[in-house]
Amino acid sequence: MQTTKVIPDRGEAMDSYEIYRQANELVHRCGSRDAHKIADMLGIKIIYRSDFKNLLGMYTYLWKHRMIFLNDRLDYYLEQMVIAHEIGHDQRHRELAAKSGLQEFSLFRMNNSSIEYEANAFAAHLLLDSDEVCTYARQNYDVVQTSAAMNSDINLMLIKLREMMKLGYDLSVPFEPDSKFFGRIKK
Numbered sequence: 001m002q003t004t005k006v007i008p009d010r011g012e013a014m015d016s017y018e019i020y021r022q023a024n025e026l027v028h029r030c031g032s033r034d035a036h037k038i039a040d041m042l043g044i045k046i047i048y049r050s051d052f053k054n055l056l057g058m059y060t061y062l063w064k065h066r067m068i069f070l071n072d073r074l075d076y077y078l079e080q081m082v083i084a085h086e087i088g089h090d091q092r093h094r095e096l097a098a099k100s101g102l103q104e105f106s107l108f109r110m111n112n113s114s115i116e117y118e119a120n121a122f123a124a125h126l127l128l129d130s131d132e133v134c135t136y137a138r139q140n141y142d143v144v145q146t147s148a149a150m151n152s153d154i155n156l157m158l159i160k161l162r163e164m165m166k167l168g169y170d171l172s173v174p175f176e177p178d179s180k181f182f183g184r185i186k187k
Contacts, residue, residue: 016166019118022091023125033127035083039068044090046083048072057082059089066090077151081123088122089115117159120177124160128152133160134169143174 027033030041039046044066052071056078060067068086070079093115128150136146147157155177162173 015118016121016163019088019092019121020125020163020167023088023122026087026091027126033129035080035087035126038126039083039087042066042087042090044068044087046070057086059086061090061094066094077153080127081153081156084123084126085119087126088119092118092122120156120159121163124156124163128157128160130160130164130169133157133164137171 026038026042030038032038036046046068047070049069050072052069052073055071056074057068057070060069068083068090070082070086074082132150133146136149141149143157143161144154146152147154150157152160158173158175158177161171162177165171165173
């Protein structure tokens with residue numbers, strides 16, 4: 001995989017650049033890529049739920065309170081992805097959540113919704129450092145090896161690579177993320 005950065009065009013890359021900029025500004029401001037710490041610093045309350053069967057998490061913004069309801073049976077890495085995804089909704093779609101109350105957003109169901117893709121791209125940028133991804137690419141790691149080295153789900157890594165390509169990095173994405181991945185997770 002090549003890792004040369006070129007100047008992105010201003011069309012499709014504009015939204016990608018804004019998502020990248022927003023996520024990395026939060027990382028810089030919070031001094032961490034830890035989704036728990038970022039949510040806490042943003043004032044987003046995380047509420048663990050034992051009654052979620054197949055639902056991983058949901059975001060809501062009610063009465064000026066920002067909340068993430070989270071399945072309490074998630075492992076650490078999946079919890080990080082879900083929280084980061086829901087932070088993406090907070091940062092990109094808060095007005096939508098305010099209008100509709102409790103909002104169940106679906107991780108990795110990107111074919112149906114640009115809202116979900118944006119939240120997934122935001123999570124990828126929040127959790128995965130571009131320079132670190134490039135370091136592994138220069139060492140000829142494939143996407144599976146890079147995902148393992150960075151303790152990431154392969155689907156999140158594929159989204160990160162796709163977004164980095166939109167930003168002008170000379171990378172290749174070997175295949176599309178599995179849009180139903182989270183639906184198959186058994187808690």
